[in-house]
Amino acid sequence: MEAAGVGPESRSWSTTYVRARLRARPTPLVLLAIAAAVALLVLLPLGFLLDQALSIGWTQIDHLLFRPFVGTLLVNTVLLVAVATTACVVLGVAVAWCVERTDLPGRRTWAVLAALPITVPAFVTSYSWVSITPIVQHFGGAALIVTLAYYPLVYLPVAAVLRGLDPALEESARSLGMGPWRTFLRVTLPQTRLALLGGGLLVAVHLLSEFGAFAMLRFQTFTTAIYDEYRLSFDGPAASMLATVLVLLCLALLIGELGLRGRARYARVDTGSPRPAARARLGRSKWVVLAGLGALVGLALGLPLVTLVYWVLRGGSTSFPVVSLLSAAGSSLELGLGAALLTTLLALPVAILTTRHPSRIAGALERAAYLPYALPGIVVALSLIVVSVHQLPALYGTTPLLIVAYAILSLPLALVATRAALAQAPPVHEEIARSLGCGPLQALVRVTLPRILPGLGAAAALVFLATVTELTATLLLAPIGTQTLATQFWADASTRSFGAAAPYAGLMVAISALPTYLLTRRLGAVAGPRRAR
Amino acid sequence: MSAPALSIAALRKSFGGTPVLTGLDLEVANGSLTAVLGPSGCGKTTLLRLIAGFERADAGTIRVGERVVCDERTYVAPEQRGVGFVAQEGALFPHLDVAANVAFGLARSQRGSGRVQELLELVGLAGLAKRHPHELSGGQQQRVALARALAPSPRLVLLDEPFDALDAGLRTQVRAEVRAVLRESGATALLVTHDQEEALSLADVVAVMRDGTIVQAADPQTLYRDPVDAELAGFLGEAVLLAGELHAGHADTALGRLPTRGANGHGATRGSVMLRPEQILCREPLAGAPRGRVLATQFYGHDATARISLQDPACPEITARAAGHRLPAVGDEVSLVVEGTALAYPSPR
Amino acid sequence: MRIASRRIVIALCAGAALAALAALASGCGSSESSxxxxxxxxxxxxxxxxxxxxxxxxxxxxxxxxxxxxxxxxxxxxxxxxxxxxxxxxxxxxxxxxxxxxxxxxxxxxxxxxxxxxxxxxxxxxxxxxxxxxRETVLIYDPKLISKRQLPASILDLAKREWKGKLAIAPSEPDFVPIVSAIDKLDGRAATERWLEGFASNAARYDDNEGIVAAVEGGQVAAGVINHYYWYEQAKEIGAANVRSKLYYFGHKDPGALxxxxxxxxxxxxxxxxxxxxxxxxxxxxxxxxxxxxxxxxxxxxxxxxxxxxxLRPFATLQAPDLGPADLGNGSAPLALMQQAGLL
The missing domain is CATH 3.40.190.10 (Periplasmic binding protein-like II)
Known part of the structure; x- marks a missing residue:
């Protein structure tokens, strides 16, 4: 077997050239139209938001935005996003490296365990911490807890890149006299830059709209203040005004990520080596790493699960209403799968546009999808109510509308995974299919889709996870009488019936475990089988 | 006589302001194997992609057979052109086995008809129908890719540097096999390569590409013998260029008076002549013949080259080719004898 | 990997089919009722x-x-x-x-x-x-930290300096705003502003009543202003014998008994x-x-x-102030006062 057939020179030439060529390819108008329609759907809440916010008039805006409390919120929100995102990135990369690039004992198991905290809803994690010690309340605790809850969003994509990385890169670096640390910093880490930035962006934007955890931790951000505005003055327009600040913060994050990304693009890692990568030997420090991973999994996963068990055992309200548990689990599954399918389907054309026909417009359409992700669920839900009640009354209060809301709230998750999969599946296969008589759609179905199926599975799994724990939009938009695990958990937890609430939370974690397992296995297989030569 | 399988006129394409094709013309005769030869980055691959329809030309016309597939008004989608494509590294669909790869372009009704088996036999892989691409060697992958492209009986097959990813030993063999398959199937093929040896040994017609146009298209012997300019002569193989005074039918150079072909002007003009090293023979020193001293030799086995400095100080060193067993030693004094005619290139006025 | 991806597809399809069935079933169910x-x-x-x-x-x-x-x-x-x-x-x-x-x-x-x-x-x-x-406004307190004699006669007393660091409030709970309205109504604007200032410096801010109950029960804070309801829920969940905190009723038509x-x-x-x-x-x-x-x-x-x-005691014995929702207005005045005091 030979190493990659294309020399380093011609590769660098051909990547810039390929990019120029991709740019120059005519963008199919149908694809552009579909992607634009998806972006429009996703931006619907933003239109509603602006309409509401601008209706309150300048004096009100002035009064609402320029008070000391808003300053506190701004400082809180920005600081927390900065600190927690950085922590998630550091933790995610460290765990991914230990699991994928070292001779750590029990790597496969750790790989799954390290991803599982994503299945525990942040409000459950927060409550279990608060019930143990009050010191987690306020800034430090909030940053710690959301870091424990969301670092898998960085860990998963970075681990996937590390797994697929050509070992020749690290070997060349070592042969050029770099120590393991310098090799990691100067060769390995830069290779993960895009995955790392993508994951970091998801965490940061998600934190802008996080409510449950911060409410529990008594930490005030713009989103908690928006809910307060709804709760106390029932003033939708005023709350919308505050939410526009979130949109601006999200725009700043998007621009910041673009800047950090610089000229790097999603590289084609098509010609990976069939050779297994040599793993760094941990030696005696493996005990330190094992202890660290153990502590991490214990804090992020063990602690909330133990709390759930404690509630079940000690709670005065503990009961196992089998019918209600099953029907809530059924609704959650149905909604989660529906949302996973629809969202992945919506993400696909946008991802195809950005990877196969990159342009400013394509980039803008894709990034538009992040804006609703930064908005509190109540804003998105209310906007869908306005549109559907008046324009599509037949849809109002139906499962399909709720699934559309989930899609709007979780599109970036599906986009990230789908785009990564497409970027790693070379377009040459589609061209060959075309030359063999397939139309564009047929080429997509017969060649591209089978190739990126694992990536689509990852996208669907991420959306499923986000959907199963969603509360606000579910309460407002679910068909009347439909209860999900999240709404049932909330109904019991809000009356402090934690024993009654715990079985719902437990089921939520349980049905999320399978997709998470697939995620850890499949996000890495996105590149497909290695080609032997 | 039927129309050529492919004819291209005044084709232009640029990427982001950088011109890649600048008015290219090319014809490919039915049933022929034509090679487009050019250095890396000269736009060969772009040419293939325009013919296949993966990209749109800025201007110019492409006809496949009688049919215009691309001009100012027309753009026929790749799937409707009837043009097969073999990519650099084969690009077999990794999720399909060999048989399914070959059957990919066939209509549903044809997939079970024996056509797949027929093609696999044609490329000599009849036993590997159920293998997956990653279980094949590089050469086998290329042959499957060729069978896949030939399966729907396209009007024309395009091959994009198909042997580039193979190692040297395998390359010659796969090349011969591919050529045999193409001959046997009667397909018309257009191949691009940067390897002149490959182009000359494989193709019926070689079209040399430079700066976005075809500078010369001819059969390999003609091309090698009579390249249109000195640069092309050097690109196609080693060339010895000698300055001299050109007359009708001969030229006076450092190697004496040489009979010439081409560029028969009126009266004497300044210019240069081109000889291939194999035309220059090293002999024991002879009276009357130009002499030189051997500076270095390069041994290839079957033959060898010798770098020789002439006694005439105004003349550069020249390269002569000798059979391996008759190689002079470094430092030897030799006489140089020229066989055949030299190609004359008058200096541009 | 092919097998695994096929498994994903099968799982997705099966899931979708199940979902469709469930939707059908629920549709049938609802069309039955006349x-x-x-x-x-x-x-x-x-x-x-x-x-x-x-x-x-x-x-x-x-x-x-x-x-x-x-x-x-x-x-x-x-x-x-x-x-x-x-x-x-x-x-x-x-x-x-x-x-x-x-x-x-x-x-x-x-x-x-x-x-x-x-x-x-x-x-x-x-x-x-x-x-x-x-629901009735009450003071939840930890008898180990607050003696009977220290209990305030009125909710207004909680703004005094001796309560600094001992008090938990949830100003963003909808229950809290009416208390401010009531004080405004019964004791006037100036008293309300002073009271809010005192509260802002005395009290730790919690997001909701549940948080206050948990904090007092956990011994992290001595007392808090809540609705009686949440204390009873907590008692039911952890068992009455395990409850450490107690409730104090202001009564006497105090705004704190709202x-x-x-x-x-x-x-x-x-x-x-x-x-x-x-x-x-x-x-x-x-x-x-x-x-x-x-x-x-x-x-x-x-x-x-x-x-x-x-x-629970009979409702008639609560001695709540003679104020109904109508008397308390729409809450915009107390909200402005709370914002001014930095509580919101």
Whole structure:
């Protein structure tokens, strides 16, 4: 077997050239139209938001935005996003490296365990911490807890890149006299830059709209203040005004990520080596790493699960209403799968546009999808109510509308995974299919889709996870009488019936475990089988 | 006589302001194997992609057979052109086995008809129908890719540097096999390569590409013998260029008076002549013949080259080719004898 | 990997098929019922709402469909739904959402016999909604940290310096704003501002009543201002014998003894106004009120002659100030004062 057939020179030439060529390819108008329609759907809440916010008039805006409390919120929100995102990135990369690039004992198991905290809803994690010690309340605790809850969003994509990385890169670096640390910093880490930035962006934007955890931790951000505005003055327009600040913060994050990304693009890692990568030997420090991973999994996963068990055992309200548990689990599954399918389907054309026909417009359409992700669920839900009640009354209060809301709230998750999969599946296969008589759609179905199926599975799994724990939009938009695990958990937890609430939370974690397992296995297989030569 | 399988006129394409094709013309005769030869980055691959329809030309016309597939008004989608494509590294669909790869372009009704088996036999892989691409060697992958492209009986097959990813030993063999398959199937093929040896040994017609146009298209012997300019002569193989005074039918150079072909002007003009090293023979020193001293030799086995400095100080060193067993030693004094005619290139006025 | 991806596809397809079946099944289920259906939007606790709905179905032969939610979500939802709202009745946890809807002209007049069941103070001043249940403001305290003698005579005393660092409040709970309104009403603007200033410097800010109960129970803070309701819920969950904190009732018509009312209103847009009115009447009937007090919830009934849930004092002995929601206004003045004091 030979190493990659294309020399380093011609590769660098051909990547810039390929990019120029991709740019120059005519963008199919149908694809552009579909992607634009998806972006429009996703931006619907933003239109509603602006309409509401601008209706309150300048004096009100002035009064609402320029008070000391808003300053506190701004400082809180920005600081927390900065600190927690950085922590998630550091933790995610460290765990991914230990699991994928070292001779750590029990790597496969750790790989799954390290991803599982994503299945525990942040409000459950927060409550279990608060019930143990009050010191987690306020800034430090909030940053710690959301870091424990969301670092898998960085860990998963970075681990996937590390797994697929050509070992020749690290070997060349070592042969050029770099120590393991310098090799990691100067060769390995830069290779993960895009995955790392993508994951970091998801965490940061998600934190802008996080409510449950911060409410529990008594930490005030713009989103908690928006809910307060709804709760106390029932003033939708005023709350919308505050939410526009979130949109601006999200725009700043998007621009910041673009800047950090610089000229790097999603590289084609098509010609990976069939050779297994040599793993760094941990030696005696493996005990330190094992202890660290153990502590991490214990804090992020063990602690909330133990709390759930404690509630079940000690709670005065503990009961196992089998019918209600099953029907809530059924609704959650149905909604989660529906949302996973629809969202992945919506993400696909946008991802195809950005990877196969990159342009400013394509980039803008894709990034538009992040804006609703930064908005509190109540804003998105209310906007869908306005549109559907008046324009599509037949849809109002139906499962399909709720699934559309989930899609709007979780599109970036599906986009990230789908785009990564497409970027790693070379377009040459589609061209060959075309030359063999397939139309564009047929080429997509017969060649591209089978190739990126694992990536689509990852996208669907991420959306499923986000959907199963969603509360606000579910309460407002679910068909009347439909209860999900999240709404049932909330109904019991809000009356402090934690024993009654715990079985719902437990089921939520349980049905999320399978997709998470697939995620850890499949996000890495996105590149497909290695080609032997 | 039927129309050529492919004819291209005044084709232009640029990427982001950088011109890649600048008015290219090319014809490919039915049933022929034509090679487009050019250095890396000269736009060969772009040419293939325009013919296949993966990209749109800025201007110019492409006809496949009688049919215009691309001009100012027309753009026929790749799937409707009837043009097969073999990519650099084969690009077999990794999720399909060999048989399914070959059957990919066939209509549903044809997939079970024996056509797949027929093609696999044609490329000599009849036993590997159920293998997956990653279980094949590089050469086998290329042959499957060729069978896949030939399966729907396209009007024309395009091959994009198909042997580039193979190692040297395998390359010659796969090349011969591919050529045999193409001959046997009667397909018309257009191949691009940067390897002149490959182009000359494989193709019926070689079209040399430079700066976005075809500078010369001819059969390999003609091309090698009579390249249109000195640069092309050097690109196609080693060339010895000698300055001299050109007359009708001969030229006076450092190697004496040489009979010439081409560029028969009126009266004497300044210019240069081109000889291939194999035309220059090293002999024991002879009276009357130009002499030189051997500076270095390069041994290839079957033959060898010798770098020789002439006694005439105004003349550069020249390269002569000798059979391996008759190689002079470094430092030897030799006489140089020229066989055949030299190609004359008058200096541009 | 091919096999695994195929497995994903199969799993997805199977899931989708199951989902479709479930949707079909639920569709069949709902088309069966030909009885009248009442659509209730409820921000009240699930067990209490379910008990009321069941009892109503028994007495009326009508079906009740419930959308659960929170005050702010449901009220804003109805505002956005406007005349197209599928809701017949809104049962809220506090009165401001009902006032919001009444102000926008979305609530129908409640039949006067229904209104007459409840003391006028706890009804809408112009008859747009009816009070259903009440919760009482109390002080939760840790007897190990606060002696009986230290307990304040009035909620106003909690602004004094000796309470610094000992107090927990949840100013963003809808229960808190009416207390500020009450002080404003009974003691005047200047006293209110002083009191808020004192609170802002004395108290730790919690997000909700549940948080305060957990904090006092956990010994992290000495006392807190809450609704009585949450203490009873906590006691039920951890077992009465394990409860460390105690409740102190201000009484004496102190603003700290204020009562919060949960109410219900019928939507003007209701497709079945008669049924909606019947439901409102049921809520304040003896059956409705006792269904509520027996639901395991801890709210006071508002109708005379119905006993409160076991363990609660009779409503009449609470000595709440003579203030109803109508007297307390829409809350915008106290909100501005709270913002000025930096509590919001």
């Amino acid at each position: 009885a009248e259906t009442l659509t209730l939007y409820s921000a009240q606790h699930q067990q209490m709402t379910n008990a009321l709905a069941k009892a109503f179905e028994r007495t009326s032969a009508a079906k009740v469909r419930v959308r659960f939610g929170e005050d702010e979500g449901l009220a804003n939802q109805i505002v956005q739904e406007g005349s197209a709202s599928p809701a017949d009745v809104l049962l809220s946890e506090n009165t401001p959402p009902l006032e919001l809807l009444a102000g926008k002209g979305l609530l129908a007049q409640v039949n006067s016999p229904t209104l007459a069941q409840v003391p006028a103070r706890y009804d809408s001043p112009n008859g747009r909604w009816v009070g259903v249940a009440a 009562v919060n009312v949960s109410g219900a209103g019928a939507l003007k847009s209701s497709g079945n106004p008669a049924l909606a009115q019947r439901f409102l009447a049921f809520l304040v009937s003896k059956e409705g009120q006792s269904a509520m007090t027996h639901s395991g919830d801890w709210e006071y009934p508002l109708v005379a002659g119905v006993a409160p849930p076991p363990g």
